[in-house]
Amino acid sequence: xxxxxxxxxxxxxxxxxxxxxxxxxxxxxxxxxxxxxxxxxxxxxxxxxxxxxxxxxxxxxxxxxxxxxxxxxxxxxxxxxxxxxxxxxxxxxxxxxxxxxxxxxxxxxxxxxxxxxxxxxxxxxxxxxxxxxxxxxxxxxxxxxxxxxxxxxxxxxxxxxxxxxxxxxxxxxxxxxxxxxxxxxxxxxxxxxxxxxxxxxxxxxxxxxxxxxxxxxxxxxxxxxxxxxxxxxxxxxxxxxx
Numbered sequence: 001x002x003x004x005x006x007x008x009x010x011x012x013x014x015x016x017x018x019x020x021x022x023x024x025x026x027x028x029x030x031x032x033x034x035x036x037x038x039x040x041x042x043x044x045x046x047x048x049x050x051x052x053x054x055x056x057x058x059x060x061x062x063x064x065x066x067x068x069x070x071x072x073x074x075x076x077x078x079x080x081x082x083x084x085x086x087x088x089x090x091x092x093x094x095x096x097x098x099x100x101x102x103x104x105x106x107x108x109x110x111x112x113x114x115x116x117x118x119x120x121x122x123x124x125x126x127x128x129x130x131x132x133x134x135x136x137x138x139x140x141x142x143x144x145x146x147x148x149x150x151x152x153x154x155x156x157x158x159x160x161x162x163x164x165x166x167x168x169x170x171x172x173x174x175x176x177x178x179x180x181x182x183x184x185x186x187x188x189x190x191x192x193x194x195x196x197x198x199x200x201x202x203x204x205x206x207x208x209x210x211x212x213x214x215x216x217x218x219x220x221x222x223x224x225x226x227x228x229x230x231x232x233x234x235x236x237x238x239x240x241x242x
Contacts (some may be wrong), residue, residue: 007203027059028109028236029077033066035087039113041219045083048222052233060242069094071101079107079239081208082114084129084216089117099123102208107239111232113165126173127205129212130198134168136189138217142198145183147179152203152211152234158225161186166199167216168192176201180213200231205228211235 024063030049033043046062052059058078069090074080076096090098097117102108104109106160109119116132118124143160145153168191180200190197200213213235215221221228236242 001162003034004236008115024059025160026240026242027061028053028079028081028240029068029074029083030060030062030081030083031064031066032062032083032088033039033064033085033089034113035089036116037086039084041112041218041222042084042220044222045111045216046127048229049081049083049127049232049236052229053238056233056237058236058242059190064162066090066094069097071097074098074101074106079109079236080151081109081111081236083111084113085117086113087117088120090121095121095124099206102206102210102213104206104207107236107241108208108210109204109239110210110212112167112214114166114212115169119198120150123206125171126175127210129210130169130172131205132196133168134191135167136167136187138163139187139189142183144181144183145179146181147177148177150234151238152171152200152202152213152231153179154234155230156169156180161226162213162225162228165207166190166223167214168197172198173203174225175205176212200235202235209239209241211239 050060110128115130140163143157177200178201180191182199202211
């Protein structure tokens, strides 16, 4: 081996170590437990977020095990992603640990059915920003980007038409900063009874940061929809303060 090759090999090793160290210091936890409806797209969503981490220098752990919600474990993560969770997924002790994590500056990302989760835990409702009511059949609809300055929306067209499962909400927090709304005249089955129908938002909450996107029901959202994937990455980066 030449001296040049030895140097090149050493440099490559140092780069790999540096990347690994950076990823370990910047990790997200993707939580996928479902106690109600289970979205098939969760499998593709996990793979997509793992790939995002590899390409953007942050580590990704995925789990359906609620016991990881404890003080010592949660402090390893910059943000926790609730990927289409449904129903009651955490017990009282785990809820308390997650509340403390957010109050200590942790980040939260809710994807799609994260609003169909923990209806009896008001703190969580205020964190995620809304609670699910119903949805029509999956179909095309037009979205309006009302804030194009945020890291999760700055790449999006002002009018974005795509196919997904569009939620009606029974309650929406008045403390969220809305990023995207849906045009209720562009699809059938709307039941919000209002022309103002948010689909994605963010806010600071109880010491931490929270981002939610209603999008992400379909497999294609995580496999071929590059605009959505960049939107989700932006939300994760916001929650991580990265």
